[in-house]
Amino acid sequence: MLNGEKKIKRPYRWAMVGGGRTGNVGYKHRLGALRDNTAFELVAGAFDIDYERCKDFGKNLGVSEDRLYPDYKTMFEEEAKRPDGIEVVSIATPNFTHFEITKAALEAGLHVICEKPLFFKVEQGEEIKALAEKMNKIVGVTYGFSGSQLLLQMRQMVKNGDLGDIHMVELQYTHGFACDEIGDKESEGQKWRVDPEKSGPSFVLGDLSTHTFYMSELVCPELKLKELLCDRQSFVKSRAPLEDNAYVMMRYENGAVGRMWASAVNAGCMDGHRIRIVGSKASVEFSDNQPNELLYQVQGEPIRKMIRSMPYLYEECNADERLGALHAEGLPESWANIYLKFAVAMDAKDRGDEETLKNLVYPDINAGIEGIRWVTKCVESADKGGVWVDFE
Incomplete structure (x- = not known):
């Protein structure tokens, strides 16, 4: 169980590019990074293209005014001159800027945390992976959501054979908040x-389904996708060629099959985000709108609802527990978990601790590349x- 004690020697000096007042993800980054004040310290930022804002x-x-910058290039240059300069940067900007900012950050000797989808092309991901390895x-x-x-x-249940052989993967991330053009015209975060x-090249496939696709890779790391078929629609016609709804059929190398529904026009749906893994003996299902419960269904037995933090769960699950079973957790704790693991990974990389890196489960550059491949395909x-x- 996590209780706020430090996992690394000292907090990393951290900055953000983007994530300002008009964005809709910056606060999630700060909630995640700063929930454990032993992991990151926010010391600088280029939060907005409007410098006064x-x-x-x-x-x-x-944040001190002398460490607020008009753009990321100025921030990287000026912070490099300081003995207490930044060591890590989070990139919470529109997709088309991710590659150039990530590359500049790595060249400046910084660890990087970036929004998804990572880049537009798999080749860009491979280039950044090589650069990150070069820069250590x-x-x-x-x-x-993956925290x-x-x-x-679920991952341990699959690994230990609790479900039997995996036959089906059911994925869904849908909502109804883009059923019309209003947000396209009025929301800075939507435009x-x-x-x-x-x-x-995509809207909901990149913005929504990459989350859930990674969750499936996290839960079933040995399940390798062989081929897919996608049908996508632009029900709000002004969005074409970008889709606001998509269905994806999948075939895996071991013979398993899967499907994904991603939509921003599922009218009336507040949060349709779920992953269901179906095996030869049992099924297990997680829904983001019920993050404290796991549905476990064994064929021929009563349906079971597994509750977060309980001692019957695997140790690998409860190691990330924060509040105890009597108290609900949700998205802020999920973000905090992945940010804490980012910090542990950075610390291990800085110390040359490859064993920790090998065993740490978190969304790394490889997960980002697979997300790019998913959208592209x-x-x-x-x-x-x-x-x-x-x-492939």
């Missing part, structure tokens, strides 16, 4: 997401008329 916002966060730095990806510890329970030049399949394409 950046300064006003940053001062309200408690960590690149983490904020698949923010829910019951996913680790760029429906602009192909800024979001890349889905778009390829859909644009060819909904045909099966090889995943």
Whole structure:
């Protein structure tokens, strides 16, 4: 169980690019990074392309005005001159900026935490992976839901054979908050997401399904995707060629099958985010809107509801427990868990501790690359008329 004690020698000096007042993810980053004040300390930022707004916002966060910068290049240059300069940067900007900022950060000798989808092309991911290895730095990806510890329970159940042979993977991330064009025109956090030049080749596939696809990789690390078929739609016509709804069929190398539904136009749905793994003996299901419960269904037996933090759960699950079974956890704790693991990974990399890195489960550069591959292959399949394409 986690209780706030330090996992590393001292907090990393941390900065953000983006994540300012008009964004909708910056606060999640800060909740995650600062929930354990032994892991990160926010000391600098280039929070906004509007410098005056950046300064006003940053001062309200408690950051010194002399460490609030008009852009990331200036921040990297000026912080490098300081004996107490930043060591880590989080990138919470639109998709089309991720590659250049990540590359600049690594070249400046910084560890990187970046929003998803990481980049537009797999080749960009491989280039950044090689650069990170050269610079001996960590690149983490904020698949923010993946820190829910019951996913680790699912992972161990799959690993230990509790479900039998894995036959089916059911994935869904849907909501109804983009059923019309209003947000496309009025929301700063939405406008760029429906602009192909800024979001890349997809909308909901990149923005939503990459989260859930990584969750499936986290739970079933030995299950390798062989091929997929994607059909995508733009029900709000002004978004074309970007999709606001998509269905993906999947075939795995071991003969298992799967499907994904990603949608921002599931009218009336507040949160349809779930992962269900079906085996030959039993099934297990996690829903983001019930993050403290895991549905476990053994064929021929009563349905069981497993509750977070209870002693019957695997040790690998309860190691990330924070509040105890009587108290609900949710998305802030999930973000805190992955940020804490980012810090542990960075510390291990700095110390040359490859054993810790090998055994640490967190969304790393490889997870980011697989997310890029997922989006790329889905778009390829859909644009060819909904045909099966090889995943590799």
